[in-house]
Amino acid sequence: MDERMTDAVLATEELTVRFGGHVAVDRVTCRFRAGELTAIVGPNGAGKTTYFNLISGQIPATGGRVLLGGRDVTRLSVAARTRLGVGRAFQLTNLFPDLSVLENVRLVIQSRRGRDFDMWSMAAAHADLAEAAEAVLERVRMTDLAGRKVAALSHGDQRKLEVAMLIALDPKVYMFDEPTAGMSVDEAPVVLELIAALKAQTDRTILLVEHKMDVIARLADRIIVLHNGALAADGPPREVIASDVVQEAYMGKALEDV
Amino acid sequence: MLKRILSGDMPQSRALGLILLAILIGLAFAPFLFPGTRSLDTAARICVFVALAASYDLLLGYAGIVSFAHTMFFGLGAYGVALASDGMGRSFGALAAGSLAGALAAAALALLVGLFSLRVRAIFFAMITLAVASAVAVLFSQLSGITGGEDGLNYRIPRALTAAARYAEEPFLGMRLTGKVLNYYLVFFGALILFLALLRVVNSPFGRVLQAIRENEFRAEAIGCRVVWHRTAATVISAVSAALAGSLYAIWLRYVGPDTVLSFEIMVDILLMVVIGGMGTMYGAAVGAALFVLAQNYLQALMGAAAEAAAGVPGLPLILDPDRWLLWLGALFILSVYFFPTGVVGRLRGR
Known part of the structure; x- marks a missing residue:
């Protein structure tokens, strides 16, 4: 963990957001390193996009911190974070x-x-x-x-x-929110190749929210699983995918094809 | 060369190019083409309102900011000249100092209003500008010791700019070359420079960012644009331009009063000019202002003539009565907004 802390480009510490009584993201602590592509998975409503919104600043956190290169950016505006190197592609075309x-x-x-x-x-x-x-x-x-x-x-x-x-x-940190959703079979590979090329550059940190298991299996170095806003699993794809909890609760049938 | 002057923003339509050329030539040679005090006054008014409408279009059309404080900035420029001429006596120095003071006051006020209220939702910003503008208008009518109150201020401008100054013994092309003509050209070139400067701003990288913010503020932030600062900068530029237009107006009129430079009526006029001409195109502001001022000044006379011509037809003279010119002006607006939702320029550019 210490080793990760030192070279983490992006980190969240106990990051939390409450909407009224509902905790959408619940004390998520996670570090992301350069050259690493992390897939964020979980069922609908697990808080994946909200977690993205907290990192890029569209939604202010109610607790915890976002660190960029060791600097606390939790109170900074979207524009300020963008200029510091957090970039985002949106799930809904924007x-x-x-x-x-x-x-x-x-x-x-x-x-x-x-x-x-x-x-x-x-x-x-x-x-x-x-x-x-x-x-x-x-x-x-x-x-x-x-x-x-x-x-x-x-x-x-x-x-x-x-x-x-x-x-x-x-940016230093690329955040893709279901980048291939709604694309045709011809278009999706172009985008996936671009993401693979970014990963090969090794100096960029890539976060990817994705449902398609084949995409994750091909690109991800690591998977984190969100469930009810909390971090439910974190590790190399094989391990996370194989874990019983994940198999049963969050992946369902989609994983059997992998 | 032309492209440089127009900042690369060509009319993109033959008809629009011709209309703009007609307006430019008409205004540039107004003293000789349309001799007479009234028509020269109309021409000067068009010059001022082209610049004023253009400065409002920077806000409304390009940045997508709805402000009701535009006449306030216009008034600040006008009162700047009036107060300086009143206090310092008739001199070019007073005109320059007054214009500068008016522009600085407008910039400071726009900066304050912008930074305090451009963070809030558009409708609240509009309300805040309305409140500030009303407060300033009341302030200017109440401080009668300084501003002349409701009566306004009459002041004297340098003799070189009045009809008393003669620059040639013989009339040139039917026009006596008096200081009035010189004054007109001061207004004309002042307005032209303002317009071209605004055209330059909207076609700069900054202008493109304003359009991006108008289109999608959320995304503009996500590509790193400091939205509040951009909007505030646009508000300040627009306010300073409006103030300078106000100064030109004050130099031309030699009178300022709350009704002439601060009233909400003028605000509505500017809004209509921009909408009729076509929001988001500087040329739209020019066409809209020209059409509007012409209609305001000549519709009544035109209707009088029409009523006389239709004297034999029962009913017609009644609805064509010159007293009903406001009704017809209103009808013209409704029709133009209905048929040209993107304004005259939007229509001519085929959008």
């Missing part, structure tokens, strides 16, 4: 619908490169931003859709753009 695909990605890169307050130059003159955005679109194979308005994209393409924006942000 884009700028009236802007083009390229503009969506370009905005992320503009923000990352700290040019958001430049008021006196033409946005179009920042060719480097557009180039970087085009490179990202190339990686998710969306180049041909660059000029399309986001609202006019198919659901699968919107999901892909969601991932593209996270890649454009290039």
Whole structure:
């Protein structure tokens, strides 16, 4: 445990949130290291997305701490955490619908490169931003859709753009919330390969909420199981998947295929 | 070159380009194209309101912020010039100092209102701006010792800007080249610079972030944008521009009063100009302001002529009576919002 503490990029300590009388995330203590891909599993309503919201800051914690590189970020805003290196792709598509695909990605890169307050130059003159955005679109194979308005994209393409924006942000901590949900069988592998490539980079910490067991088995170095908001299991995929408790209670039939 | 001046934001429609060109030429040569005190006054009014509506569009159309305090900033600029001219006597120094003081006061107030209330939900922000604007309007009408109260202030501007100054013995193209013409060009170029500066801001990286925040505030935060600061910055820029437009107006009118520069009526006018022209396009503000001021000034006369022409038809003169011009103005707004939900510019750009 000590060894983990020292090189943990992200850690939560006793992280808790209560909504009225309901404890949605219950004293979750967990550390995440660079180069490690952790899958977060559990039945619906187990608090997986809420746990994500607490880490990235969309919901304020009612107890416990979030540490980023050893620094307490529990009280920081979403924007501040993002600038410190927590990036998030959302489960429900969450884009700028009236802007083009390229503009969506370009905005992320503009923000990352700290040019958001430049008021006196033409946005179009920042060719480097557009180039970087085009490179990202190339990686998710969306180049041909660059000029399309986001609202006019198919659901699968919107999901892909969601991932593209996270890649454009290039944070230290990548948080994917069911990245392949709603994607066609052609599209999902593109995204999974991107995630695998990020993992191979070894300097990024990846958190993945996922239901599909084949995806988890292929990508995860570690699985944590949430149940009723609490940490129910934590360990290497084989062990966690094999454990009786998990088999029976949380995985059900899905695991028998693995 | 043109692209640079327009900050890369081309009209994107031939019809829109022609309309804008017509407005520009009409305003640039107004003293010679439309001689007469009344038409020159209308032209100056259009110049001021183009700048004012554009500054409001930065907030409403680009940043998606609904504020009812815009006339307050406009009024601050106008009163700045009035008070400075009143206190320092007629001089260009007074005009400059008044404009500067008005702009600084507007910036400070916008910063305060923005930082304190842009964190809350949009509807509450709108209410807060309404409350602050009402308070300031009451304050200006009550402090009659300083502001002249309800009567407002009459003051003198440098002689070089009044009809008393002659710059040529002979009329040029039917217009006497007096200080009034010079004053008009001060207003025209002032408004033009303000408009182009605002066009530049909305087409900058900053302007793009504002649009992103308008589209999806939640996501904008998640890509690292400091939403409150962006909104506050937009409010301050918009307020300063409105104040400068107010200063131009005060220099032109040589009078300020609560009804002319602070009333809620003007706020509604600006809102309509932006909506009719097309929110989220600076050109929409220009087209909307031009249409609106023209309608305000000439609809009555037009209806008088129409009523006379229709004198023989029973009933028609009654509804075309010039006294009912407000009714027709209202009907025009309803129709334009109904048929052009994205405004005139939105329609012309095919959106």
